[in-house]
Amino acid sequence: MQCTTDPRIWCEPGAEQGARAIAPLMAAAVGVVERAHYGSFPQPMRVQVYGSRESFARHSAVQPIAYGATGFGAVHLSPRLLADPPAVRAAILTHELSHLHLQQQAGVVAVARLPNWFMEGLPTAVSNGGAAERVSREEAVFALVHGRHFEAEADGSLLFPRRADEFKLSWPMYYRQSSMMVDYMKQRDGVAFERLIRDVAAGKAFGVSVQAAYGQPLSVLWQEFRAGLGRDPAAAWPQKNAPRA
Incomplete structure (x- = not known):
């Protein structure tokens, strides 16, 4: 479901806090990626925030220890990010959006x-x-x-x-x-x-x-x-x- 005013961010029940922590970082992260990749995202983007590490791992097909992953047409973010300062959250979000941009392009x-x-x-x-x-x-x-x-x-x-x-x-x-x-x-x-x-x-x-x-x-x-x-x-x-x- 959507749980912030940003339609690009989706979260499952229990992930509302994580989604609200990510929302203010989206605009800057998207801008960084588009400048670095020399072009806009060619398709709509989706960032999915999860309420538990287990749910994150199940939907992203990576280990629960990971902070983020990109696959199945979306960026997947673990609740582990809530324990990190905003700068780290922004860096992980930007990293995963870079993956998504390249996947959308190529x-x-x-x-x-x-x-x-x-x-x-x-x-x-x-x-x-x-x-x-x-x-x-x-x-x-x-x-x-x-x-x-x-x-x-x-x-x-x-x-x-x-x-x-x-x-x-x-x-x-x-x-x-x-x-x-x-x-x-x-x-x-x-x-x-x-x-x-x-x-x-x-x-x-x-x-x-x-x-x-x-x-x-x-x-x-x-x-x-x-x-x-x-x-x-x-x-x-x-x-x-x-x-x-």
Whole structure:
């Protein structure tokens, strides 16, 4: 049912408080996503807020420990968000709306074929670290430089995506590292990055789109990104201060 004045937000009985906490954040989150994705949402959006973790997990098809998920044409938000400050709620909402925008643009199947690191790294970057709050940039730099990192692959797999557990990383570390690579690609060449996002939104293959936009394969960008991190002061943290993966 609808339980706020925002027709985009729906909630089940018992989720009214969560819905009211999300409603004031919607306008800013939508604006951030549309600017970052270079276009408006092409379809109506729906944000569903749940009254229990169990109900959230049942409807979103993710684990109850998650804060949010996107699927079945909607953003799903867990009541866990009520325990977090508004800034974290806004970041998670923005992260999930980024997923929804891309799914509306490219289609669910095309998005599922993206390399998982990019599929998660883009929303994390767009939301300024949404879902990666527990890992700092400095911790991620140290891990990347010292061999505990994901691999930026140009091709994804619909059936066997390589995700955080594949690289023995925590999800927050995986999100943080992936978003840093996305940020690097945007900072390196903003025009090329916009072309990449538009091509991906049109359903084009990721690796081909990177080559067309940057004139180089993803492997070159990945090598440049990691080489630059080696000069970052965070790369030389004393071993005793090294973060967990």
